[in-house]
Amino acid sequence: MTLAVASAPSAASTSEVRPADDTTDGGDVTPECRLSTGPFQRQVEKYLGLRQDGKQSAKDCATIRKMQQKYEIDPADGYADLVSYRAAVVAWAAAHKKSLTGCPEGPKVVVCVDQNRQLLWVRKRKQIVFGPVPARTGRPGYATRNGRHKIYRRVKDFYSNLFPGSMPYSQFFDRGEALHASYRPIFEDPGSHGCVNLRYDDAKALWSLLRVGDSVHLWGSRKGQ
Template sequence: MATPAAAWPVSWGGDAVGACDDRSGPYQRRVEEYLGLPEDGEQSAEDCKAIQAMQVKNDMTQQSGYADIATYRAAVYTWAQQNPEELSDCPDGSRIVVCIDMNRQLLWVENRGEIIFGPVPARSGMPGYPTRSGWHKIFKREEEFWSSLYDAPMPFSQFFDGGQALHGSYRPIFEDPGSHGCVNLRYDDAKALWSGLRIGDAVYVWGRRTGG
């Protein structure tokens, strides 16, 4: 009979990573799908080892192999890195387009249909603070912006709709809660994106964030 948690101690190359959680998480089957594991919705020692390795690689707060929603988002990102040709729903055009897929919580940039940046993980608006979908344009850029409304830093802010902006975040990117409507990025991703975009570049947003 399985114990509630921490049933499988796991290590690679002699370095202890930590005990694996033997429970099947609420996003078990979806995580299995995106990591290419057997899709049975049941946690196994092999599943946990693969999930835990992915969590460690993405420097996640939770590294026990448990398939929670943050782990699901990280698994989607891992899949997208390996399969960029599968990314769709962003209209091709004769210009640069920042593509924001709120379904998968991903951002990438296309130029004439070719991905030239990303995909990288993104965090869109939480319930009650939705990121506005549709076509937008970057109309304002501030490298060291401070939000007086939320009393918080917004490094590398690139505003695309009212007070909503692409910007760096100091919080773990995969975790809830979502943003107050902005599109949060990891600091280094926001910095790299800042270097490649200009006023007037197009932004296309679609989908809906799962979770909080």
């Protein structure tokens, strides 16, 4: 399940690279730093607080690569592609929780799913009590349904027969759509078949926080595949 962003053009077949400055603990050289400008360069610069000139620099590459390593993006080469853009949005949101809007306030717990930015957080009254964390919503043809819903069923170890696969920590909120863990890298395409995918640890933590009857509010749309 995913973010609202424009489709990324394909990367150039050849790019300038700079030798990496460090190595992994096992002695392997880290990916070379790509000094070519990525399709989401300006957006990534904005969310990481870099100079917004839309051109890759050595400083940009180092900052992007550090963020990629934090979110376990492979390769962590500093290139500003769609995956890096999605991760940069999460990094920005985590540091600017007060800027998160779109979810109704109320005395009860509400799960907020911003499909535009592919983010999920939980609000209670005016306080964010969980997240924001990255989410992946429905791919084209399987759009996650917007609106206000309630969790009506919870299954810790659910297996889907419709789209065969494991859905750990499933919390169903609208017919077959559920919040659940995914074993795929969270920022990648394609999107889901309508569910809200989360990283395993995030889904596990959310399971402990929510109960049947809690609200789930979704808005926006995912762009991508």
